[in-house]
Amino acid sequence: MVYLHCPLCGTTIHASLPPRSKRCPRCLAEGEYPVPELVEAPPREGEHPDIDVVRRAFQLLERGQLERMIALFAEDFEGRPMSTRVVVRGRREADEFLRTANAGDRSLEPDVYRFERNGQGQVGVFGRLRVMGPEGLVDTPAAWIYSVQDG
Numbered sequence: 663m664v665y666l667h668c669p670l671c672g673t674t675i676h677a678s679l680p681p682r683s684k685r686c687p688r689c690l691a692e693g694e695y696p697v698p699e700l701v702e703a704p705p706r707e708g709e710h711p712d713i714d715v716v717r718r719a720f721q722l723l724e725r726g727q728l729e730r731m732i733a734l735f736a737e738d739f740e741g742r743p744m745s746t747r748v749v750v751r752g753r754r755e756a757d758e759f760l761r762t763a764n765a766g767d768r769s770l771e772p773d774v775y776r777f778e779r780n781g782q783g784q785v786g787v788f789g790r791l792r793v794m795g796p797e798g799l800v801d802t803p804a805a806w807i808y809s810v811q812d813g
């Protein structure tokens with residue numbers, strides 16, 4: 663696994679193969695020239711606390727540590743999953759949502775490879791989502807937006 667990280671804007675790329683471009687896609691898209699080179703290392707903890715907390719949530723989910731993941735959510739958390747029209751409110755509903763999505767032969771497996779922050783408390787996460795259900799396996803590109811409070 664390779665970590666590439668832009669020290670300027672905090673974009674973090676997490677890939678099994680080194681990407682073709684060593685330049686930051688976020689800075690490139692925003693027209694910042696010269697585009698900074700990505701640093702080949704995980705981002706330093708504490709450099710961008712908003713990215714740290716969102717990365718941590720996905721790491722816990724990957725390891726199946728749902729309770730510890732949910733503990734990172736605010737008590738007044740609101741989630742709008744793409745898969746349904748339901749609004750998930752609070753830690754208890756978030757826990758129920760994840761348990762239902764992973765019950766029996768169902769599973770919800772995110773595979774995330776890019777994290778971007780906008781510096782105003784929101785972190786975008788890009789990757790793929792594999793949903794296993796009674797109808798079989800669906801694998802789609804996916805994105806998540808997290809609002810982060812207090813780092």
Ligand SMILES: [Zn+2]
Nearest residue numbers: 668671686689
């Ligand atoms: Zn950048």
